[in-house]
Amino acid sequence: GAGVSQSPSNKVTEKGKDVELRCDPISGHTALYWYRQSLGQGLEFLIYFQGNSAPDKSGLPSDRFSAERTGGSVSTLTIQRTQQEDSAVYLCASSFSGGQFFGPGTRLTVL
Amino acid sequence: GENVEQHPSTLSVQEGDSAVIKCTYSDSASNYFPWYKQELGKRPQLIIDIRSNVGEKKDQRIAVTLNKTAKHFSLHITETQPEDSAVYFCAARSLNAGGTSYGKLTFGQGTILTVHP
Numbered sequence: 001g002a003g004v005s006q007s008p009s010n011k012v013t014e015k016g017k018d019v020e021l022r023c024d025p026i027s028g029h030t031a032l033y034w035y036r037q038s039l040g041q042g043l044e045f046l047i048y049f050q051g052n053s054a055p056d057k058s059g060l061p062s063d064r065f066s067a068e069r070t071g072g073s074v075s076t077l078t079i080q081r082t083q084q085e086d087s088a089v090y091l092c093a094s095s096f097s098g099g100q101f102f103g104p105g106t107r108l109t110v111l
Numbered sequence: 112g113e114n115v116e117q118h119p120s121t122l123s124v125q126e127g128d129s130a131v132i133k134c135t136y137s138d139s140a141s142n143y144f145p146w147y148k149q150e151l152g153k154r155p156q157l158i159i160d161i162r163s164n165v166g167e168k169k170d171q172r173i174a175v176t177l178n179k180t181a182k183h184f185s186l187h188i189t190e191t192q193p194e195d196s197a198v199y200f201c202a203a204r205s206l207n208a209g210g211t212s213y214g215k216l217t218f219g220q221g222t223i224l225t226v227h228p
Contacts, residue, residue, distance in 0.1 A: 031214055043155070043200065043218045050214045058112075091154065099145045099157040100216060 002026070004103035006092050012109045013082055021077045021106045025094030032075050033093045033100060034067055043091070049075065082110045113138040113205035117219025125227050130191050132222045134201035135183040143204035144177060144184045145216070150197045159186070191226045198223050 005024045013019050025032050034046040045059035049069040060066070064082075069075040079086055087110045093100035114137040124130050136144075145160035161168045161175045161184065168175050172191075177184040188195055202216040 033216070042220045045215065045217070048215050056215055098143065099160050101157065102154040104154050 004092055004094050004101055006090075006103040006106050008106060009104065010107045010109075012111065014111050015084060016081055018078065018080045019082055019108065021079075021090050021092075021108070023075045023077070023092030023094075023103060025073065025075070025092070026096075026101060027073075029094035029096050029101075030072070031095045031100075032069055033095075034075070034077050035091045035093065036088045037091055037105070038088045046077070046090075079108075082108075084110050086110050113141060113203055113215075113217040115201060115203050115217045115219045117201050117222060119222060120220065121223045121225070123225045123227065124191050126191060126193060128191055130186075130188045130195070130224055130226075132186045132199055132201070132224070133183060134185070134203075134219050135181075136203040136217075137182065138203070138205045139179075139182060141203040141205045144175070145202050145204075146173075146175060146186050147200045147202070147218075148197045149200065149221075155200060188224075191224075193226050193228050196224055196226045 004026055007022045011019055030051045032049045036044045036046055047060055047067045048056040064080045067077045089105040089107050091105045092103045115134055117134045122130055142163040146158050147155035148158045149155040159170050159173050159175050161177050166177055172189050174187045198221045200221050201219040204216050
């Protein structure tokens with residue numbers, strides 16, 4: 001079936017605006033993850049959803065970041081009052097029991 | 112929580128040589144260790160993985176070894192080719208904060224592999 005999809009692929013916003021990033025995981029995958037990757041850097045864990053369990057939010061850098069997963073499928077990552085340091089590629093991944101499969105990412109640029 | 116260290120940060124080899132990337136982890140309860148390859152401007156792709164009940168796994172030119180006692184695992188690429196050039200990430204899957212389930216992956220810092228023709 002289709003892989004993980006993310007939208008938009010690119011987002012340019014002004015400092016102080018809110019943004020929403022969307023992730024559609026692979027059908028049937030119970031786990032969903034959000035990561036952030038700055039240019040030339042590694043993968044920074046943000047948040048993890050597993051089935052109906054409470055999400056692991058331990059990687060969210062501030063209270064401006066939040067995420068939801070509706071109906072155990074689609075997830076939205078929201079960044080409020082964006083700052084220039086939020087500029088990065090935001091990657092979503094999903095898994096069932098083993099390896100995670102990544103989406104293409106959303107490149108966020110905050111001017 | 113889990114901590115994963117990856118070495119080297121950069122690795123340059125000649126085509127046909129072997130390449131080895133090593134990772135150490137801190138949480139002895141971690142039970143799954145995948146490796147990802149990320150080409151420039153693309154998403155990370157799972158290339159091989161190993162579970163804690165296995166010591167070695169091979170898939171054509173790539174292999175992964177796991178030493179649970181020493182808490183380290185390694186990626187081995189033989190007969191390297193220019194198309195192997197990419198950033199490679201190791202990861203370890205650990206228990207959640209409550210110790211009730213596995214899921215979260217902790218990634219190493221990445222290794223930039225360059226294969227010269």
